[in-house]
Every structure is written in C-alpha cells, then in structure tokens.
Amino acid sequence: MKPKKNSTDFLHIGHKIQTWYSKNARDLPFRNTKDPYKIWICEIVFQQTRIAQGLGHYNRFIERFPDVKTLAEANENEVILHWKGLGYYSRAINIHKASKQIMTEFSGIFPSDYDDILTLKGVGKYTAAAVSSICFGERRAAVDGNFYRVLSRIFADDFDVSQTNAFSYFSELAFLIMPENAGDFNQAMMDLGSEICRPKNPDCGNCPVNDDCLAFALGKVSEFPVKTKKVKVENHSLKYYFVHRNNQFIIQQRGDDDIWKKLYEFLPEISSELVPFIKNAKTVNHKLTHRNLSIEIFDVEINSDLVWNEIISNKNLIVSDFEDSQKRSFPKPLENYIQNTLKD
Ligand code: SF4
The missing domain is CATH 1.10.340.30 (Hypothetical protein; domain 2)
Incomplete structure (x- = not known):
C-alpha cells in the first residue's frame, strides 16, 4: 500500500x-x-x-x-x-x-x-x-x-x-x-x-x-529498507617510504585532491640513490568506504650525514619527529605506523 x-x-x-x-x-x-x-x-x-x-x-x-x-x-x-x-x-x-x-x-x-x-x-x-x-x-x-x-x-x-x-x-x-x-x-x-x-x-x-x-x-x-545498489569497492595499492635518521623522519603535506586532503604523509617515492638504504618493508591493509588499500611501507634508514643533509635541503619536505608528528594529522595507517615504530 x-x-x-x-x-x-x-x-x-x-x-x-x-x-x-x-x-x-x-x-x-x-x-x-x-x-x-x-x-x-x-x-x-x-x-x-x-x-x-x-x-x-x-x-x-x-x-x-x-x-x-x-x-x-x-x-x-x-x-x-x-x-x-x-x-x-x-x-x-x-x-x-x-x-x-x-x-x-x-x-x-x-x-x-x-x-x-x-x-x-x-x-x-x-x-x-x-x-x-x-x-x-x-x-x-x-x-x-x-x-x-x-x-x-x-x-x-x-x-x-x-x-x-x-x-x-x-x-x-x-x-x-x-x-x-x-x-x-x-x-x-x-x-x-x-x-x-x-x-x-x-x-x-x-x-x-x-x-x-x-x-x-x-x-x-x-x-525494509530496500537497497539494491551495493557500494562499489575498489582495490588500490600504495607505496610509502619512511625515510629516517636517528629519531627524525621525512614527511610532506598532501594536496587538495583525492583522498586524505591536506594530511601529512611519508614520501610516496624516492630517488634511485636512496634505494640501497631500504632495510625492509611492511604491508598494511586499510579499508575506506569505497576503497580497500594495500599500503607497502619501506623502512629507509639513512646512515650517512651527507645523504641526509641533501634530502633535508629540499624545501618541500618537512623533518619531523615523534613529538612534532603528534601536532599534525596523518592518514590512520601512517599514524599507526609512527606510533608502532617510534613510541617508547
Ligand atoms: S517502526 Fe521500526 S521499531 Fe517500530 S514497529 Fe516498525 S519496524 Fe518496529
């Protein structure tokens, strides 16, 4: 009726x-x-x-x-x-x-x-x-x-x-x-x-x-209620490089488009000179409303002052540490990574 x-x-x-x-x-x-x-x-x-x-x-x-x-x-x-x-x-x-x-x-x-x-x-x-x-x-x-x-x-x-x-x-x-x-x-x-x-x-x-x-x-x-259209969920892969030296690490701020607008993130890519510094990688999965993300995070430990100084001379990048990171907003999986990696 x-x-x-x-x-x-x-x-x-x-x-x-x-x-x-x-x-x-x-x-x-x-x-x-x-x-x-x-x-x-x-x-x-x-x-x-x-x-x-x-x-x-x-x-x-x-x-x-x-x-x-x-x-x-x-x-x-x-x-x-x-x-x-x-x-x-x-x-x-x-x-x-x-x-x-x-x-x-x-x-x-x-x-x-x-x-x-x-x-x-x-x-x-x-x-x-x-x-x-x-x-x-x-x-x-x-x-x-x-x-x-x-x-x-x-x-x-x-x-x-x-x-x-x-x-x-x-x-x-x-x-x-x-x-x-x-x-x-x-x-x-x-x-x-x-x-x-x-x-x-x-x-x-x-x-x-x-x-x-x-x-x-x-x-x-x-x-009831009747709902026929299911939310289409897509699978996405991302890579991040956690570039660090001592207790500091490198971040940048995301732009205004796509997901995680204006949040801070690790580096989505690195130059080939930094590849030898990769120690290991870890994959974390994260679900968003319309996307299943598989995020591979590479641990890049820089053990050379020269290389580190060259990285941080890039004005677009930010040198952060645990205390500083707490005053910024990161996507949840990256925030968890920081907590697990740096918190005592
Ligand atoms: S309105 Fe909802 S809670 Fe109330 S009788 Fe109907 S189905 Fe049950």
Missing part, C-alpha cells in the same frame, strides 16, 4: 513519535541550543561518527572554535588537527571553507534559510534541512538513513533507498506524518531510528508506533 499524497490519515503517527521523544530524548549537549553554528558542526561531526564516539571530539572542537569567526580566522592545519580521530578530513576542510564563506558572503551571520545554508561548502540537503528546521523552524525533513529505515518500515514501502531521488521521495513520505514542529520531529526521528527502530534487532515491542507499522504487522521488518 502506497499512501496517497496530501493524506492527513497518518499525522497521528508523527504525534506519537513526538510524544515518545518528549519523554525519551537523549540528553545531548547540542540539544540545549538553537545556535545554528553548533547544530551545523554537530550534524557534520555525527554524519559518519556514532554519538558515543564523537561526543568528546565535538565538545573539544566547539571549545576551541566556539563561533564562526574564531573558526574562519583559524589556520587550516589547526582545524584539521582538531578533527583528529573523526576521520573523513575533507569535512574539516569544508567546514573551515564554509566558515570563511559565512564571513564574506553573509557578513559573519549564519544564513537563516534552507537555500542559503545549502550554498555553504560541504553542506548537503540533509544538513541544510536539519539546521533550517531545528534553528529557524523551517518545515524541512532531514532525511537520512534513520528516515529511510523508519518510514520504509512504517509504510512497508519498497522504494529503493539507493535511488538518486530517494531523498525527495522519503521527504514526501515524512511530510505525511510530520507534526507542526519540524525541528523537534527531525530530532525525534533521529532518536527513534537509533534507539528503537535500529538497523538490526529493532525493539518493535517498545516502539511508540508499532500499532501503525505495516512491516511489523506483516512480520516483514527485516525486508
């Missing part, structure tokens, strides 16, 4: 979800504010990070960068460093760029409607809907994985969530049950999706809308 558009038959479902939320809302720091800056940062932080894992990072980030101006004036490397532990560093770079954009294009005042918020660097429909509804009362559905899951189950709707128009399809479905306060409703759906209507083992017995849920009535909860 597909609900007819504009039907008001389903509004009671949204009211039940909101009543449940008023008694069961998780006590999270960003729940006590309507500051769009903080809500925006929180939405970006928690897009790919679980609440329990990201909370400390969020608090530290807000402590250091309490407002748009402070963030816009900060050095990019420091912003990246404060993102350490959250991964997906392009989010930090985009947040920084967007804060500058707010200073120049919006006179330092966070934009107050969906369309303007959507113009900010790195902000998609979900984040724009969340910020505009929670902070400015705009009637928008912040459709994310929670919405796909809860709505497809309530309506036993087999619309494929991997389709490109899934966001607008589920937005329309969300409006069928959305009460007056879109901001509260969006947060209620977030909590219902993560606490009750979980991807695996949903707690249907304690669900406030189990009387209204078609998938539950049909005993087909596990069949």
